[in-house]
Structure formats: C-alpha cells, structure tokens
Amino acid sequence: MSEAKPTIDLAHLANLARLNFDPNSSESARADLEKIIAMIDAMQAVNTEDVAPLSHPLDGAQRLRQDLVTETEQRDNFQSTAPSTSEGYYLVPRVVD
Amino acid sequence: MPGIKTLRAMSSALKNREISSTELTQEHLAKIAADKTNSFVTVAKDNALEQAKQAQQRREQESSHPLTGVPLAHKDIFCTQGITTTCGSRMLENFVAPYDAHVVALLNQAGMVTLGKTNMDEFAMGSSNESSHFGPVSNPWNLDKVPGGSSGGSAAAVAAGLVACATGTDTGGSIRQPAALCGITGLKPTYGRISRYGMIAFASSLDQAGPMTCDAEDAALMLSAMAGFDSKDSTSAQRQDAWLADFAEQGIPDLDRPLKIGLPQEYYADLSNGSIIEAVQNTLAQQGHELVDVSLPHTQAAIPVYYVIAGAEASTNLSRYDGVRFGHRCENPQSLEDLYKRSRSEGFGDEVKRRILTGTYTLSVGYFDAYYIKAQQIRRLISEDFSNVFADVDVLLTPTSPTPAFSKGQLSDDPIAMYQQDLYTVPTSLAGLPALSMPCGFVDGLPVGAQLIAPAFREDVLLGLAAQYQKHSDWHLQRPNGSRVSKEWAT
Numbered sequence: 364m365s366e367a368k369p370t371i372d373l374a375h376l377a378n379l380a381r382l383n384f385d386p387n388s389s390e391s392a393r394a395d396l397e398k399i400i401a402m403i404d405a406m407q408a409v410n411t412e413d414v415a416p417l418s419h420p421l422d423g424a425q426r427l428r429q430d431l432v433t434e435t436e437q438r439d440n441f442q443s444t445a446p447s448t449s450e451g452y453y454l455v456p457r458v459v460d
Numbered sequence: 461m462p463g464i465k466t467l468r469a470m471s472s473a474l475k476n477r478e479i480s481s482t483e484l485t486q487e488h489l490a491k492i493a494a495d496k497t498n499s500f501v502t503v504a505k506d507n508a509l510e511q512a513k514q515a516q517q518r519r520e521q522e523s524s525h526p527l528t529g530v531p532l533a534h535k536d537i538f539c540t541q542g543i544t545t546t547c548g549s550r551m552l553e554n555f556v557a558p559y560d561a562h563v564v565a566l567l568n569q570a571g572m573v574t575l576g577k578t579n580m581d582e583f584a585m586g587s588s589n590e591s592s593h594f595g596p597v598s599n600p601w602n603l604d605k606v607p608g609g610s611s612g613g614s615a616a617a618v619a620a621g622l623v624a625c626a627t628g629t630d631t632g633g634s635i636r637q638p639a640a641l642c643g644i645t646g647l648k649p650t651y652g653r654i655s656r657y658g659m660i661a662f663a664s665s666l667d668q669a670g671p672m673t674c675d676a677e678d679a680a681l682m683l684s685a686m687a688g689f690d691s692k693d694s695t696s697a698q699r700q701d702a703w704l705a706d707f708a709e710q711g712i713p714d715l716d717r718p719l720k721i722g723l724p725q726e727y728y729a730d731l732s733n734g735s736i737i738e739a740v741q742n743t744l745a746q747q748g749h750e751l752v753d754v755s756l757p758h759t760q761a762a763i764p765v766y767y768v769i770a771g772a773e774a775s776t777n778l779s780r781y782d783g784v785r786f787g788h789r790c791e792n793p794q795s796l797e798d799l800y801k802r803s804r805s806e807g808f809g810d811e812v813k814r815r816i817l818t819g820t821y822t823l824s825v826g827y828f829d830a831y832y833i834k835a836q837q838i839r840r841l842i843s844e845d846f847s848n849v850f851a852d853v854d855v856l857l858t859p860t861s862p863t864p865a866f867s868k869g870q871l872s873d874d875p876i877a878m879y880q881q882d883l884y885t886v887p888t889s890l891a892g893l894p895a896l897s898m899p900c901g902f903v904d905g906l907p908v909g910a911q912l913i914a915p916a917f918r919e920d921v922l923l924g925l926a927a928q929y930q931k932h933s934d935w936h937l938q939r940p941n942g943s944r945v946s947k948e949w950a951t
Contacts, residue, residue, distance in 0.1 A: 380820045383805040406764035416836030420651045420892025440558045446789035456793050
C-alpha cells in the first residue's frame with residue numbers, strides 16, 4: 364500500500380477530461396481527488412500475482428454477428444437532438460482558418 | 461383509489477373490470493400532483509392518458525398482458541421517445557431521445573402506462589439522490605432524510621404510494637440501497653438479464669436495470685416483462701428460463717426444499733442494526749432453512765476496486781457529451797476546445813466531475829496497470845470468493861446498507877463517507893450476481909433492508925425465498941403515516 368500522498372496535477376487531468384475548474388473549485392476538486400485516490404490505494408495491499416484481469420463480470424466473451432448492414436438511415440431523427448446543425452451537418456466553431 | 465395496491469391487485473381489478481385503466485391512471489396522476497418528495501422530474505400526463513385509453517381498448521378486446529393498463533414510472537435514465545430524459549443532469553435537461561430503451565419498449569408492448577420519469581442522482585452517481593440537478597428527493601418516511609440513491613426517486617415514489625412499480629438501475633447498489641432506505645422491494649438481476657440498450661451508460665460492465673416494487677411477487681411479474689435477449693446490447697444474455705413466465709403467470713411457487721443460507725461474516729462486522737438482521741435469520745431458520753457462517757475474504761477491497769472500474773468506465777462513457785450532437789452546449793464558443801470544455805463544465809455537476817477525474821487519473825499513462833488492471837484482477841478474486849461459497853450454500857443473507865436513511869446534507873461534503881454506503885452492495889455488482897433487497901424492520905421509524913444474493917441467473921431462488929419471508933412478515937406492507945399496501949383490490 365502506498366504511504367506517500369499522491370500529488371495530482373489537476374490542470375493536466377482537467378485538460379484530458381475536457382473540463383474547466385476555476386481557482387476556487389480547483390482546490391476542492393484536487394483535495395477530493397487526493398482523498399479518493401488515497402482510499403483507492405488500499406487495494407494495492409491485495410496480492411494479485413498470476414491473477415488474470417476480469418473485464419466482463421461473468422467472464423463472458425464478445426458476441427459476434429454477421430457483417431451485414433442492419434441500421435437504417437435516420438439522420439434527421441438523430442440530428443433533431445443536436446444543438447446546432449445545417450444541411451445535415453453538425454456545426455462547431457471554425458477549426459481550420 | 462382506496463389505499464396502496466400491488467401490481468397484481470391492479471392487474472386483477474382491470475381484468476375483472478372493477479376499474480378502467482383511465483380511472484386508475486387519473487387516480488395515480490392526482491397522487492403525483494400532491495407529491496411532497498420531489499420523486500418525479502417529468503410527469504407525462506398526456507402520454508399516460510393516451511396509453512391508458514389504448515390499454516382499455518386492449519383489455520376490451522382481450523388481447524392483453526397481465527400488466528396492460530397498469531401504471532408505472534421510469535427512472536429518468538431510460539430513453540423514452542417523446543418524453544424528456546434528463547439523467548438527473550443539466551447536461552440533458554432538454555434531451556428528448558429519438559428512440560425508446562429496450563426496457564421501455566417491452567413495457568410499452570405489454571401495455572403499461574408510463575406516468576412519468578423519476579428523479580435520480582446525476583448520471584446515477586450517488587447514494588443519496590442529492591446530486592440531482594433537479595433537487596434532492598425526500599424520503600417519504602421522514603422528509604428530512606435522503607431516500608438513498610441513485611434510484612431515489614423511483615424508491616420514494618413506490619414508498620409514498622404514488623406508483624406501485626418503478627424501474628431502476630443498479631451499478632453499485634442503486635436499486636438495492638434506496639429500496640432498503642425507503643422500505644420497498646428492489647431486485648438487481650444478473651448482469652445481462654435485462655438489456656442495457658437505451659439505458660444511459662454510466663459503467664457498462666456493471667449497469668443493470670431492475671424493478672422496484674412493493675413485494676417479491678410484483679418483482680417477479682416485472683422481471684418477466686423486462687428480461688430477455690436483445691441483439692442491440694452486446695452483453696445481453698441468451699437464456700431459456702421457463703420459470704420467468706411461470707412465476708409471472710402463476711405466482712411464485714413455494715420453495716421445493718429448505719435452503720442452505722450463507723452469512724458472510726465480513727458483512728456483519730460493523731453493523732449498527734444487527735438485531736434486525738438477526739430477526740430475519742430467526743424467521744428463516746423457523747422456516748427450516750439452515751444458516752451457516754461463510755467468508756468472502758476480499759470484501760474490503762470491493763469499494764476501492766469499484767471506484768476504479770466505475771470511474772474509468774464513466775470517464776470513457778461520458779466523453780460523448782461534447783456539446784455537438786446532443787445535450788448542453790455553451791453560449792458563444794470561441795473554439796472547438798472551448799466548446800467542449802465549457803459545455804461539459806456547465807453541464808456536469810460536482811460528483812460527475814469527481815468520477816470523471818478519478819477515471820481519467822486511473823486510466824492515464826503510468827497509472828493504468830497500477831489501478832485499472834489491478835482493479836480488474838481483484839475483481840476476479842471477488843468473483844471467485846462468491847463462486848467458492850456458492851459451491852456450498854444456495855443463497856447469501858446480508859444487510860443491504862450499513863445504516864438506515866441519513867439526513868440530507870449529512871454526507872454530501874464527504875465523498876469517501878458517501879462511497880461507504882455501497883459497502884454491502886458493490887461486491888455483488890462486481891461479480892455480476894443477482895441480489896434483492898427486502899424490508900425487514902425499522903430503526904427510529906426508518907426502514908431497514910435485508911439483502912439476498914444468489915448465483916448468476918438464479919433470481920428464482922431470490923424471489924422464492926423473499927416471497928416466503930414476506931408470507932411470514934408484513935414489513936413490506938407498511939407505509940408512512942400508518943397506511944398499508946393491500947394485495948387485494950377490495951379491502
């Protein structure tokens with residue numbers, strides 16, 4: 364179990380997660396995350412040598428299907444929920460000048 | 461409507477034409493309008509009355525299902541075409557899904573009437589329903605207390621008698637813990653039993669839908685209607701369990717033999733309400749069951765493991781909220797980066813951000829093996845703990861939650877203390893096993909739940925034992941202010 368208090372670069376993590384934190388909320392977010400990581404670190408004490416990771420709770424395998432087109436075109440239906448569209452495209456701020 | 465009725469009582473009254481589905485729906489809508497618990501985010505009155513009308517026609521044509529015309533509410537995590545689906549978040553405040561979740565489609569096909577959508581912790585992340593963008597839900601037994609979470613609105617609505625059944629979802633205890641804190645019956649089926657299609661994803665290897673009802677009989681009826689293979693969910697289980705339909709049609713049969721019930725000692729170590737669960741043990745022993753102590757040695761690691769795996773999956777699943785295709789979009793974005801960051805920062809609440817950051821941390825370069833892979837390895841050990849005890853016992857009996865309902869605000873500033881609420885429910889989720897919480901007593905006027913855990917796809921054992929217990933107790937029939945649930949239409 365790690366005894367060292369984790370040091371967390373919140374600005375880096377927030378950027379990876381595409382989140383902004385203002386100076387006030389940044390400190391409490393970092394403090395909460397440090398507590399959570401410290402709690403999580405308790406699991407390091409468990410011996411997992413030669414144990415295979417379990418990704419599906421019942422150890423199931425991925426089901427495969429025939430490589431056939433099964434979906435129908437529903438662009439208008441799906442874009443009805445989009446905040447901003449034009450002529451079938453999603454609109455975002457200009458990316459390339 | 462005279463008092464609170466079970467689903468089966470309503471089904472029988474509709475069949476015998478003692479009431480129409482429109483009358484039943486109107487009576488439920490009137491109760492919801494007078495609600496003091498903030499259980500509902502959306503009341504779908506017009507939709508409900510239209511569905512009730514159609515149900516009435518089906519009843520008259522006698523082409524109906526036992527649940528045709530019976531009202532229910534959906535947790536606001538299930539996509540409902542034409543009705544807003546918020547997931548308790550500002551991010552989806554105005555989101556109207558372009559399709560129905562598989563569960564919603566199945567219950568619509570059965571002819572059930574959707575009264576509305578119930579409040580929940582934001583993106584199902586919470587154990588108190590306080591992280592909802594639409595305000596906290598109150599526990600009907602004491603309005604100053606939380607109802608539990610994340611399916612807190614569903615649990616409170618059933619406990620308050622606003623509806624006899626609501627759908628819920630359980631990722632680490634979100635059906636069972638609020639069921640316990642509100643004094644109702646909550647069933648988390650085996651992972652894969654019910655389709656996840658159209659159920660807004662939190663942690664995809666853990667998420668499972670289930671019914672929240674007055675008793676085990678109604679849970680069996682609902683499970684039968686909600687379960688089944690769905691090709692649109694890549695982890696949907698292909699099962700042929702004839703008992704599902706039999707339980708729904710004929711009621712839950714008596715157990716055919718006494719069971720061997722395991723008591724995992726790790727779940728009884730720090731218990732404030734031990735005498736209540738001991739009374740459950742005594743009742744079950746009187747029914748001829750054998751109770752034995754067992755050990756699940758990796759129990760203490762379950763909370764850390766859960767918060768690694770659920771956080772990692774949540775940070776991945778919630779990356780889809782980008783302000784582009786659906787959901788909240790910030791005003792006047794200056795760049796694509798600004799659009800992403802401000803839309804997400806404005807749309808998500810504090811607890812959701814905490815989980816996203818946790819997942820981002822444990823999945824980041826240099827930490828992946830130490831956290832994510834390590835957690836998956838321990839997940840296997842936890843799963844093997846259960847396999848080992850189920851070689852010797854039929855079912856496990858534990859408390860559902862460490863404490864009865866706590867006060868609003870009591871744990872909201874302390875995420876670690878809040879996470880400990882899931883201590884007895886999380887291991888089952890990690891192992892994908894079915895579990896049921898049933899009311900078993902009161903502490904200071906607040907309900908307490910007992911949890912039954914069975915091997916994978918053996919919900920029949922859970923329902924059989926719970927139905928037997930409920931024949932010998934009336935905790936599940938008690939409701940706030942002295943009212944009671946009736947299993948008969950005419951009282």
